[in-house]
Amino acid sequence: MINHPQNTPIQANLPQWGLIFVEGADAASFLQNQLSNSVLGLNRTFAPQTAQTHNSVRLVGYCNPKGRLLASAWIGQFPEDVNAPDRFALFLSKDIAASIAKRLSMFVLRSKVKVIDASSAWSISGYCCIESDIADLKIEVGQIGLRLPNVLANNYTYSRVLIARNNDGSESNLSDDSIQWDHLEVMSAIPRIVLATQEQFVPQMINFESVAGVDFKKGCYPGQEIVARSQYRGVIKRRLQLAHTSIDSLGSVSIAPGTELFHENDPAQPAGMVVLSSPSPTEPNRIDLQVECKLDALEGGEIHLGSVQGPVLKIDPLPYPFIEI
Structure with missing residues (x-):
C-alpha cells in the first residue's frame, strides 16, 4: 500500500471493474425495458468531455424476475462519433460482466442492438482528487470518462471519475494501488454488486432507491412489481x-x-x-x-x-x- 497525500490527485488501475457496451438504433428503448432506472434522454458525451450530473450519468440496477439485483452499473451515452448510433457504456464489476452481457443478449431478439462485453478489450481506471482539482482532468480522444457523485471523507470533498481506455497495445504507467479509490467507494455508501452478492438483495435492501438507482415512474422491467411493492407497502x-x-x-x-x-x-x-x-x-x-x-x-x-x-x-x-x- 502506497501512502498518498490526501489532497493529491490519484489515478489507479481498477482491475475489479468491467465494461459492457450496448449499441444500436434501438439501444435506448431496449435498456429502458431492462434496467431499474430510466436511460431515456441521457446526453451524449464525447472526449475530452466527462459525462457528469444526472443528465449524463445514471446508476442502474438489473434485476431477476424476483426483484433481486443481478448487477448494478453506472451508465452513460458514449457514441463513437457525432454521426454514430447510440452507444451506452455500463461500468460494473468485472466478475459479473460476461454473464450480464450474455443475459442481456438473450433479450435482444429483433431489436437493432448489439451487446458487447468489452472488459478484456478495455481497461478501467479511477481518478480521484479534491473537488477543486477536478477541472484539471482531461479525457483523451478515444477514452471514456464518467463522473461519480462526490464523497466527503477526512474533512475533504473528493471527486471521482471512472475512465475506460482501449487496450491498443500501449503501456499504461498508472498505479496499481487503488486503496484511495476503493475506500471512497465504500464511504459513498453507494453499493456495487459483485459475484458473491448477486441475487442477494432487492434494491431497497441496499438503499438503491435513496441513491437515485430506481425510477418508480418508468415502465416495466424485470422484477419491477416486486421492487414497487417493497417500496409502497413499507416492507423494507x-x-x-x-x-x-x-x-x-x-x-x-x-x-x-x-x-x-x-x-x-x-x-x-x-x-x-x-x-x-x-x-x-x-x-x-x-x-x-x-x-x-x-x-x-x-x-x-x-x-x-x-x-x-x-x-x-x-x-x-x-x-x-x-x-x-
Whole structure:
C-alpha cells in the first residue's frame, strides 16, 4: 500500500471493474425495458468531455424476475462519433460482466442492438482528487470518462471519475494501488454488486432507491412489481449501513463481499452480509465496510463479522437520508 497525500490527485488501475457496451438504433428503448432506472434522454458525451450530473450519468440496477439485483452499473451515452448510433457504456464489476452481457443478449431478439462485453478489450481506471482539482482532468480522444457523485471523507470533498481506455497495445504507467479509490467507494455508501452478492438483495435492501438507482415512474422491467411493492407497502426490513472495525480484531475473518453478519442474540441466523469493504488509507488499523443488515438487529446488542465470535462492527452514519415515496 502506497501512502498518498490526501489532497493529491490519484489515478489507479481498477482491475475489479468491467465494461459492457450496448449499441444500436434501438439501444435506448431496449435498456429502458431492462434496467431499474430510466436511460431515456441521457446526453451524449464525447472526449475530452466527462459525462457528469444526472443528465449524463445514471446508476442502474438489473434485476431477476424476483426483484433481486443481478448487477448494478453506472451508465452513460458514449457514441463513437457525432454521426454514430447510440452507444451506452455500463461500468460494473468485472466478475459479473460476461454473464450480464450474455443475459442481456438473450433479450435482444429483433431489436437493432448489439451487446458487447468489452472488459478484456478495455481497461478501467479511477481518478480521484479534491473537488477543486477536478477541472484539471482531461479525457483523451478515444477514452471514456464518467463522473461519480462526490464523497466527503477526512474533512475533504473528493471527486471521482471512472475512465475506460482501449487496450491498443500501449503501456499504461498508472498505479496499481487503488486503496484511495476503493475506500471512497465504500464511504459513498453507494453499493456495487459483485459475484458473491448477486441475487442477494432487492434494491431497497441496499438503499438503491435513496441513491437515485430506481425510477418508480418508468415502465416495466424485470422484477419491477416486486421492487414497487417493497417500496409502497413499507416492507423494507433490511438496509445498507456503513460500519467499521479494526484490522487487529480480524484474525482470519474475511471482510470480502458476501461475508455474513451475526447478532449476539441470534447466533444461528445471519443478520446481514458485507457488500463492500476497504482498509482506510489514513487510519492504518481501520477497516470500513458497507453492510446490509436487518433493521431490528440495530436496535440493541452487538453485530459481529463472520460469526458471533467474530469482531464487533461499529455502525456509522450514512451520508444521505432515505427517500420517502
